[in-house]
Amino acid sequence: MTARSLVRSRRTALVLSGAALLVAATGAEAAAPAPPVPGVAVAGPQAPTVGFATPTVVTLAGQALTFANGDTTGHDITSKLTKPKKLKYGKKYYTIQVPLFRSESVPAGSTGPVVGVEGLKPGTYAFYCSLHTGMTGSLIVQPTG
Numbered sequence: 001m002t003a004r005s006l007v008r009s010r011r012t013a014l015v016l017s018g019a020a021l022l023v024a025a026t027g028a029e030a031a032a033p034a035p036p037v038p039g040v041a042v043a044g045p046q047a048p049t050v051g052f053a054t055p056t057v058v059t060l061a062g063q064a065l066t067f068a069n070g071d072t073t074g075h076d077i078t079s080k081l082t083k084p085k086k087l088k089y090g091k092k093y094y095t096i097q098v099p100l101f102r103s104e105s106v107p108a109g110s111t112g113p114v115v116g117v118e119g120l121k122p123g124t125y126a127f128y129c130s131l132h133t134g135m136t137g138s139l140i141v142q143p144t145g
């Protein structure tokens with residue numbers, strides 16, 4: 001082996017080990033779990049005037065959403081989109097429209113679940129407070145993995 005070919009093979013070895021490091025780093029990044037997503041919507045003081053403290057809320061698909069009301073009056077979270085729901089009354093069936101997701105009216109200083117969020121597909125969903133329709137926001141459901 002000449003001196004020149006020895007230098008060349010050492011260089012090749014260095015480049016290869018660099019590539020191995022790069023692959024290892026990329027692999028570690030891909031294996032890292034998705035960052036946690038808050039899953040909490042918040043109303044703060046003066047919410048009927050200033051709106052939700054979290055006008056944009058983010059969850060992962062399948063994740064629950066909690067509504068925390070830090071205001072001095074009750075609020076809720078109601079989706080703008082509705083879905084049909086069949087009801088039987090006597091012998092007849094009726095179809096009514098219900099929100100895709102909603103919370104009960106949450107009293108001041110309390111928290112409550114926003115029912116129906118876990119079943120949402122990834123996407124962006126507009127919501128409002130049915131007691132103060134000027135309070136509006138967006139829920140972004142992110143895909144998992």
Ligand SMILES: [Cu+2]
Pocket residue numbers: 047048074075076129130131132135
């Ligand atoms: Cu409200």
